Amino acid sequence: MTPSLSIPPLTKDLARVLIDADTISRRVDELAQKINHDYKDITEPLMLVGVLKGSFIFLADLCRRLTVPHVVDFIAISSYGHKGDKRGEVRMLMDTRENLSDHHVLIVEDILDSGNTLSYLIKTFKARNTKSVSTAVFLDKPARHEVPVEIEYMGFEIPDVWVVGYGLDYKEQYRTLPYIAEMYPKK
Numbered sequence: 001m002t003p004s005l006s007i008p009p010l011t012k013d014l015a016r017v018l019i020d021a022d023t024i025s026r027r028v029d030e031l032a033q034k035i036n037h038d039y040k041d042i043t044e045p046l047m048l049v050g051v052l053k054g055s056f057i058f059l060a061d062l063c064r065r066l067t068v069p070h071v072v073d074f075i076a077i078s079s080y081g082h083k084g085d086k087r088g089e090v091r092m093l094m095d096t097r098e099n100l101s102d103h104h105v106l107i108v109e110d111i112l113d114s115g116n117t118l119s120y121l122i123k124t125f126k127a128r129n130t131k132s133v134s135t136a137v138f139l140d141k142p143a144r145h146e147v148p149v150e151i152e153y154m155g156f157e158i159p160d161v162w163v164v165g166y167g168l169d170y171k172e173q174y175r176t177l178p179y180i181a182e183m184y185p186k187k
């Protein structure tokens with residue numbers, strides 16, 4: 001069967017397209033240009049560390065636009081307490097294969113919500129004798145922040161709604177939609 005290149009339609013769970021594929025592509029271009037500029041003088045490859053699974057499409061698009069030398073690695077984390085009263089707790093499920101020490105590290109994440117995940121990762125990686133730790137985050141929900149996190153490369157700010165597509169999921173569905181869609185709130 002020939003794969004369809006048409007834009008997949010919204011299913012019944014999805015309320016509207018929040019960010020379309022062309023807008024995403026232009027923004028990823030801009031972020032890549034900024035990264036290329038900021039790291040133009042590095043002497044060893046930039047370590048891109050994607051946070052599985054949500055970042056995989058953003059990371060794939062971003063790294064193919066980079067002209068600075070870079071290598072790609074992944075981590076998996078698990079977070080607790082997102083919806084509870086307790087502060088979010090983050091645990092590393094899979095660490096990088098590469099040794100990060102003496103490298104410039106760029107964490108690539110799908111979305112900044114409470115900030116617990118990224119603040120944990122930044123602190124953890126800074127403690128590993130890295131030359132620098134920066135973050136590229138595709139989406140930001142400012143209304144949900146609980147801990148302050150400094151983001152160097154931010155794609156888009158969005159309202160406090162559940163979004164899917166471009167790597168983000170609802171129960172593992174919708175990750176491969178080429179746009180960001182807002183879900184209907186669950187009843």
Ligand code: XMP
Pocket residue numbers: 054079082088109110111112113114115116117118161162163164168169170
């Ligand atoms: P924190 O709270 O640590 O969480 O900043 C970031 C993680 O929360 C998940 N998340 C979402 N995933 N649609 C998703 O598919 C969303 O709207 C959404 N909001 C938060 C995501 O795993 C992210 O890494």
Ligand code: MG
Pocket residue numbers: 051052053054055109110111
């Ligand atoms: Mg994530």
